[in-house]
Every structure is written in structure tokens, then in C-alpha cells.
Amino acid sequence: MTPFDALAPCSILLLAGGQGQRMGGLDKGLIQWRGAPLIEHLHRLVRPLTDDLIISCNRNREQYAPFADQLVQDDEAGFPGPYAGIRAGLAAARHAYLLVMPCDTPMLDRALLEGLLRTAIAHPTKPVMVRQGEQWEPLLCCIPVSHVEVFERHWQQGQRSPRRTMAELGAVALQCDAGDPRLANLNTPQLLTQITP
Numbered sequence: 777m778t779p780f781d782a783l784a785p786c787s788i789l790l791l792a793g794g795q796g797q798r799m800g801g802l803d804k805g806l807i808q809w810r811g812a813p814l815i816e817h818l819h820r821l822v823r824p825l826t827d828d829l830i831i832s833c834n835r836n837r838e839q840y841a842p843f844a845d846q847l848v849q850d851d852e853a854g855f856p857g858p859y860a861g862i863r864a865g866l867a868a869a870r871h872a873y874l875l876v877m878p879c880d881t882p883m884l885d886r887a888l889l890e891g892l893l894r895t896a897i898a899h900p901t902k903p904v905m906v907r908q909g910e911q912w913e914p915l916l917c918c919i920p921v922s923h924v925e926v927f928e929r930h931w932q933q934g935q936r937s938p939r940r941t942m943a944e945l946g947a948v949a950l951q952c953d954a955g956d957p958r959l960a961n962l963n964t965p966q967l968l969t970q971i972t973p
Contacts, residue, residue, distance in 0.1 A: 909954025
């Protein structure tokens with residue numbers, strides 16, 4: 777199987793721009809887990825895979841800067857959601873593909889990311905989304921950067937669902953089992969403490 781670094785170059789976007797409502801308003805990417813901020817766990821995973829690591833963040837930029845090649849932020853106030861981060865990432869990306877993941881999924885592994893990129897290369901005009909069982913995971917995706925104008929147009933038309941835009945573009949699934957532990961979303965204090973070393 778072709779190793780990641782022999783596949784097409786890709787930009788990687790870590791989504792850390794949310795309001796953290798389920799975390800009491802804390803900046804999720806900076807929350808400690810297993811001795812390091814969540815963003816550091818993902819940085820360790822993806823840093824060897826790209827020379828264009830983008831973090832979408834709307835606060836604490838100085839704390840995120842060491843983990844990124846580029847920082848982007850929403851151009852609207854009020855935490856408008858992950859679509860805004862993806863839109864900003866697509867506009868900033870330096871490569872043909874943008875691999876996207878949220879900052880609260882520290883158990884992702886290289887095999888899953890390789891699967892996303894490999895599937896995207898096999899379907900070069902279509903976005904790829906992880907599907908866990910029957911559930912789509914639109915924030916774990918790989919998007920051809922050529923679709924930046926579609927995302928921008930949909931945004932201007934009021935679209936705020938990344939899944940709907942990608943579905944309209946004929947999204948392909950990277951199928952994972954329901955309950956795949958790599959996809960654990962540590963977005964509440966309870967989940968952070970339940971999933972321990």
C-alpha cells in the first residue's frame with residue numbers, strides 16, 4: 777500500500793474555532809488530555825504528513841501558533857460554526873486537497889487519514905467523508921480545494937451545513953464501523969475523563 781508521503785500532497789486543517797459550549801465555553805483545543813492539550817495530540821499525528829498545517833481558531837491565537845503553519849479565523853463574529861472554518865481553510869490551502877478534522881478527536885490514526893486521502897485521490901472531483909456505521913461525520917473529510925468557490929457560494933446563500941454542500945458535490949464515504957474508537961469525539965468533560973490512558 778502506498779505510504780501517505782507518496783500520495784498527493786495535501787493541506788491539513790484542524791478545526792479549533794468553536795465556542796466549546798459543551799465544555800462550559802472553554803477553548804476545546806487547549807484542554808488538557810493525557811498530559812497535553814488536545815491540539816498537541818493531533819499536531820503530533822499530522823505534522824509529519826504535511827508542510828501546510830492550518831488551524832482554524834477564533835481566540836488564543838498565540839497559543840495555537842506553534843502548532844501551525846497558518847492560522848485562519850472566521851470572518852464573522854459569534855462563532856458561526858465549522859462551515860466557516862472549512863471555508864477559511866479552503867481559501868488558505870496551498871495544496872490540491874484539504875484534509876479536515878476537529879480538534880477533539882485525538883484518537884485518530886494515520887491509517888484513517890491515509891484512507892481519506894487515498895479515497896479522495898481515487899475520486900478526484902468529489903469530497904470524501906467518514907461514515908461511521910450509518911452516521912456521516914462531515915468534519916472528518918477530505919475536500920478537493922478546487923471546490924473553494926462552491927463552498928463560498930453556498931456560504932453566501934446561507935448554507936451552514938458542510939454535509940449538505942459535500943453531498944451536493946457527490947461526496948464519497950470512507951466507511952468505518954459503528955463505534956470505531958478512533959472516532960471518539962471528546963467534546964464533554966465526562967468523555968474526557970472516561971477515555972483515559
